[in-house]
Amino acid sequence: MLTSIYMIAITAEAMSGALTAGRRNMDLFGVAVIAFFTALGGGTVRDILLGNFPVTWTQHPRYIYMTITGGLVTIVIARFMRHLHQLFLVLDAIGLVAFTVIGCNVALKLGYDTVVVVMAGITTGIFGGIIRDILCNRTPQVLRHELYASVSLMVAFLYLTLLRQGVGENVTLLAAFSLGLLLRMAAIRWGLSLPVFSYSQTRWE
Amino acid sequence: MLTSIYMIAITAEAMSGALTAGRRNMDLFGVAVIAFFTALGGGTVRDILLGNFPVTWTQHPRYIYMTITGGLVTIVIARFMRHLHQLFLVLDAIGLVAFTVIGCNVALKLGYDTVVVVMAGITTGIFGGIIRDILCNRTPQVLRHELYASVSLMVAFLYLTLLRQGVGENVTLLAAFSLGLLLRMAAIRWGLSLPVFSYSQTRWE
Amino acid sequence: MLTSIYMIAITAEAMSGALTAGRRNMDLFGVAVIAFFTALGGGTVRDILLGNFPVTWTQHPRYIYMTITGGLVTIVIARFMRHLHQLFLVLDAIGLVAFTVIGCNVALKLGYDTVVVVMAGITTGIFGGIIRDILCNRTPQVLRHELYASVSLMVAFLYLTLLRQGVGENVTLLAAFSLGLLLRMAAIRWGLSLPVFSYSQTRWE
Numbered sequence: 080m081l082t083s084i085y086m087i088a089i090t091a092e093a094m095s096g097a098l099t100a101g102r103r104n105m106d107l108f109g110v111a112v113i114a115f116f117t118a119l120g121g122g123t124v125r126d127i128l129l130g131n132f133p134v135t136w137t138q139h140p141r142y143i144y145m146t147i148t149g150g151l152v153t154i155v156i157a158r159f160m161r162h163l164h165q166l167f168l169v170l171d172a173i174g175l176v177a178f179t180v181i182g183c184n185v186a187l188k189l190g191y192d193t194v195v196v197v198m199a200g201i202t203t204g205i206f207g208g209i210i211r212d213i214l215c216n217r218t219p220q221v222l223r224h225e226l227y228a229s230v231s232l233m234v235a236f237l238y239l240t241l242l243r244q245g246v247g248e249n250v251t252l253l254a255a256f257s258l259g260l261l262l263r264m265a266a267i268r269w270g271l272s273l274p275v276f277s278y279s280q281t282r283w284e
Numbered sequence: 285m286l287t288s289i290y291m292i293a294i295t296a297e298a299m300s301g302a303l304t305a306g307r308r309n310m311d312l313f314g315v316a317v318i319a320f321f322t323a324l325g326g327g328t329v330r331d332i333l334l335g336n337f338p339v340t341w342t343q344h345p346r347y348i349y350m351t352i353t354g355g356l357v358t359i360v361i362a363r364f365m366r367h368l369h370q371l372f373l374v375l376d377a378i379g380l381v382a383f384t385v386i387g388c389n390v391a392l393k394l395g396y397d398t399v400v401v402v403m404a405g406i407t408t409g410i411f412g413g414i415i416r417d418i419l420c421n422r423t424p425q426v427l428r429h430e431l432y433a434s435v436s437l438m439v440a441f442l443y444l445t446l447l448r449q450g451v452g453e454n455v456t457l458l459a460a461f462s463l464g465l466l467l468r469m470a471a472i473r474w475g476l477s478l479p480v481f482s483y484s485q486t487r488w489e
Numbered sequence: 490m491l492t493s494i495y496m497i498a499i500t501a502e503a504m505s506g507a508l509t510a511g512r513r514n515m516d517l518f519g520v521a522v523i524a525f526f527t528a529l530g531g532g533t534v535r536d537i538l539l540g541n542f543p544v545t546w547t548q549h550p551r552y553i554y555m556t557i558t559g560g561l562v563t564i565v566i567a568r569f570m571r572h573l574h575q576l577f578l579v580l581d582a583i584g585l586v587a588f589t590v591i592g593c594n595v596a597l598k599l600g601y602d603t604v605v606v607v608m609a610g611i612t613t614g615i616f617g618g619i620i621r622d623i624l625c626n627r628t629p630q631v632l633r634h635e636l637y638a639s640v641s642l643m644v645a646f647l648y649l650t651l652l653r654q655g656v657g658e659n660v661t662l663l664a665a666f667s668l669g670l671l672l673r674m675a676a677i678r679w680g681l682s683l684p685v686f687s688y689s690q691t692r693w694e
Contacts, residue, residue, distance in 0.1 A: 101483025109427025278511025306688025314632025
């Protein structure tokens with residue numbers, strides 16, 4: 080089940096990455112690279128930070144094909160995608176939760192400390208978008224914007240807490256997805272966001 | 285043979301990196317850092333992604349000295365380098381092919397799937413330039429521009445196909461370099477490039 | 490002793506990272522991420538390049554808590570921090586030396602070549618700031634500016650030389666900190682810097 084959700088999620092992320100690449104006038108190759116990293120970059124950073132080699136996607140060629148195909152197909156259907164806006168927001172939220180849960184699981188299996196497990200979940204959830212923004216030379220949106228990374232954080236906490244309480248995996252997953260989707264949709268609907276820290280002192284440090 | 289070509293290639297890449305650093309008014313240290321990463325960053329990213337530790341250059345100090353020296357020498361001879369423009373384009377193309385072939389070989393030896401082998405080749409070929417551009421705060425040229433990354437892709441395909449057909453290594457290398465140089469020179473001469481994906485919708489995803 | 494200095498140093502680096510995040514109007518989450526990477530990013534890059542897994546901070550949760558707390562506290566006290574300017578410059582210099590020495594030690598223990606040991610020291614010293622600047626979408630200051638990275642380089646050389654001469658560890662550390670602090674303070678006081686390489690040729694490579 081989680082695997083099917085994951086496959087849908089990486090394809091959706093790849094397509095969103097391709098649109099960002101299009102805003103930077105990238106060529107076909109650049110679109111494929113950005114699509115790939117937006118979808119699989121979070122898991123890659125997690126695997127490297129945790130020393131979890133071989134990196135997951137190197138053992139699952141179909142993930143590679145799906146993300147690159149997703150990116151290239153986006154070029155063709157970009158003009159119609161505006162109408163799928165709502166669908167994409169939902170798929171992106173599903174992806175965020177799936178990535179977070181999978182990231183936590185990887186770190187749990189490797190026996191890392193709780194705080195590292197939470198960070199592995201968040202890293203999987205948000206680093207694809209951070210790499211996309213770095214490659215497209217813009218300040219990572221996820222660090223400035225709406226409840227997004229925080230949703231990942233709260234999902235990771237809930238997931239670990241329920242697991243530790245001995246709640247069954249299906250119920251735990253259901254709870255994680257419910258919380259994550261509700262929070263994320265509420266954040267979009269009402270523009271919820273964390274307080275912003277603005278500091279305009281001229282350089283002094 | 286491939287090692288000699290490789291040494292020339294990393295020096296040429298280091299010099300090109302130094303020029304980009306000069307456009308950002310970096311100091312001697314910054315020039316050395318950028319030169320090093322432009323030349324050896326692709327192989328570094330490849331080794332990390334493939335879990336191939338220790339990273340290659342840590343075992344070959346002379347690669348480190350050559351790239352840093354190449355970068356610093358560039359500062360002195362920069363004013364004359366305009367006249368060497370053509371030579372550099374050729375050295376850069378030779379480097380692209382050498383990096384690609386070496387990257388494929390590393391992944392082959394580690395037993396990775398074909399698509400990962402191809403990606404290892406391309407990563408070695410283009411990620412030095414991507415890191416250079418990230419450190420210089422500009423959108424990676426290689427994702428937007430001319431046939432460059434695609435040349436690496438085609439070289440990797442040809443190289444693997446010939447190897448699988450049992451063609452001898454010398455012939456295979458000769459074919460890879462011929463194809464790569466021809467394609468790259470043709471791309472420069474006639475401004476060949478992949479189609480560009482331009483997407484100007486305001487942010488919606 | 491070095492551990493206490495290290496804890497103070499990562500907190501100071503985290504706070505300086507938070508201020509940079511504030512200049513980019515990041516939200517609480519972004520501030521925490523930037524603070525974390527500014528303080529611990531250098532050691533992370535070093536560990537990954539050296540294949541030194543598990544990455545150090547994953548085994549020391551308190552480092553994670555300290556940097557994130559340091560970042561978030563900065564938001565509250567930012568308005569008063571201008572008056573602590575001098576103190577911060579000293580803490581930052583102490584951190585630079587501590588990071589450099591610790592980085593050298595990690596590579597020494599793993600048996601790397603001298604030049605790699607020096608690079609491990611410098612990487613630990615300066616890569617936190619480089620990652621901070623990449624995440625904040627600006628050209629890394631450390632590659633352009635004042636004697637900073639060069640201080641790290643000279644400290645690494647002195648440290649290794651004294652160790653090889655059989656000088657005791659305490660004296661070696663004292664010498665490294667004295668040299669580093671003096672050089673850094675002199676660089677700030679008199680605006681010392683390395684020569685800058687400016688190259689304005691239009692793109693040709």
